[in-house]
Amino acid sequence: MKKNHQKHPPLARPNRGFYHRTEWSIYGTTCGNIATFFKELDTRLNDVILTYVDADHHVEALQTDIQIGKKQFHQSAALEWNEYDDKLHGLPADAVLVNGNHYPAERQVVFIDSKKKDSLQRRVEQLCQIDMVLLKEGEETVFDFVQAKMSEETLLLKASDWEQIEAFFRKEIKKNIPQLKALILAGGKSTRMGTDKSQIDYHGTTQELYLAGLCRDLGLEPYLSKAHDFGEMKVEGTPVIKDKLVQMGPFGAILSAMMQDPNAAWLVLACDLPMLQEATLKTLIDARNPSKYATAFRGTSKRFPEPLITIYEPKAYSRMLQFMSLGYACPRKALINSVIEEILLEDETPIMNVNTVKEKEAAIKKIDTAM
Numbered sequence: 001m002k003k004n005h006q007k008h009p010p011l012a013r014p015n016r017g018f019y020h021r022t023e024w025s026i027y028g029t030t031c032g033n034i035a036t037f038f039k040e041l042d043t044r045l046n047d048v049i050l051t052y053v054d055a056d057h058h059v060e061a062l063q064t065d066i067q068i069g070k071k072q073f074h075q076s077a078a079l080e081w082n083e084y085d086d087k088l089h090g091l092p093a094d095a096v097l098v099n100g101n102h103y104p105a106e107r108q109v110v111f112i113d114s115k116k117k118d119s120l121q122r123r124v125e126q127l128c129q130i131d132m133v134l135l136k137e138g139e140e141t142v143f144d145f146v147q148a149k150m151s152e153e154t155l156l157l158k159a160s161d162w163e164q165i166e167a168f169f170r171k172e173i174k175k176n177i178p179q180l181k182a183l184i185l186a187g188g189k190s191t192r193m194g195t196d197k198s199q200i201d202y203h204g205t206t207q208e209l210y211l212a213g214l215c216r217d218l219g220l221e222p223y224l225s226k227a228h229d230f231g232e233m234k235v236e237g238t239p240v241i242k243d244k245l246v247q248m249g250p251f252g253a254i255l256s257a258m259m260q261d262p263n264a265a266w267l268v269l270a271c272d273l274p275m276l277q278e279a280t281l282k283t284l285i286d287a288r289n290p291s292k293y294a295t296a297f298r299g300t301s302k303r304f305p306e307p308l309i310t311i312y313e314p315k316a317y318s319r320m321l322q323f324m325s326l327g328y329a330c331p332r333k334a335l336i337n338s339v340i341e342e343i344l345l346e347d348e349t350p351i352m353n354v355n356t357v358k359e360k361e362a363a364i365k366k367i368d369t370a371m
Contacts, residue, residue, distance in 0.1 A: 017105055018105050022173055024095075025109075026098065026100050031099055035099070050094065124146075130149055132154065132155045137158075183223050183241065183266045185198075186271050188271070200360065208224055209235070211271065228246050241257050248329050251329040254266065255317070258312075265290070265313045273352070294316055295341040295343070297310070297343050304332055319334060
């Protein structure tokens with residue numbers, strides 16, 4: 001029997017619109033009014049990252065300007081573009097707003113502005129999910145062709161009602177924060193320990209299953225990261241993610257999880273943390289900042305964050321691939337050189353690494369004493 005040819009590797013693709021999983025195109029008024037609307041919204045939502053997409057408006061001598069911190073990159077000509085660039089450039093944002101006079105998006109905000117009625121009607125086929133209709137000053141009636149595209153959920157507001165406009169966007173952006181899953185790193189060679197650290201019993205079960213239990217108690221779905229040649233798909237009911245990037249260590253394990261579910265954020269946990277308790281994990285989860293690439297602990301005595309007890313957001317996927325393209329496969333280096341949320345820990349006991357037999361014996365004694 002002839003086997004089906006698989007043209008592309010089995011990689012999951014993230015759920016994205018034209019630019020982002022949370023995006024709106026703004027229609028029905030002038031480009032200047034749309035830009036002003038975005039600036040006001042951006043000012044009000046100063047705790048989230050918004051991206052605005054607009055046309056070049058026929059500016060002569062077009063050049064590409066990129067601002068990173070206090071450093072500016074100027075290029076003599078615009079970069080070549082295709083639809084995949086839209087998705088790549090939208091990655092760092094929490095939401096994307098688009099000038100609908102030029103480009104569509106999956107969801108829409110529509111202004112009712114009689115001066116732009118004809119222009120809006122020419123784009124009526126792009127109005128597929130109208131979330132909000134805004135009446136400009138002096139406007140009282142929604143155009144018939146807009147009414148026909150509205151649903152029961154469509155909000156009808158005055159364009160000046162910024163309290164409700166802001167509340168809507170805050171609610172929708174929060175609603176689309178990526179789901180958090182847990183990845184327990186249980187596929188290492190444990191050379192210094194001389195035995196598989198994931199199988200050590202500190203708490204009445206193997207360490208990998210202990211951590212899986214902690215995560216379930218916090219409402220997270222746990223997965224075990226294993227080497228590419230691991231024989232099973234589950235360990236006592238806990239699903240396994242096998243390494244897709246061989247001999248890449250924790251860096252490859254994290255990317256393998258992201259390849260399996262690029263829509264999720266991943267709480268990554270090493271198996272060499274026997275003192276870790278539910279309260280510490282809850283502190284990390286409660287402090288999660290989805291606007292940044294990751295949320296990580298840093299002990300007050302340490303210079304750098306702990307990369308293997310960290311929440312990696314979906315946007316970290318492409319960031320880590322960029323580091324790999326530069327020849328780096330170190331999660332800590334990626335964290336140090338990215339915008340992350342750091343939680344300082346005065347008591348570093350919960351994130352204490354145990355990598356040798358001597359350290360294991362000391363940890364067991366400490367756990368037994370605490371019980």
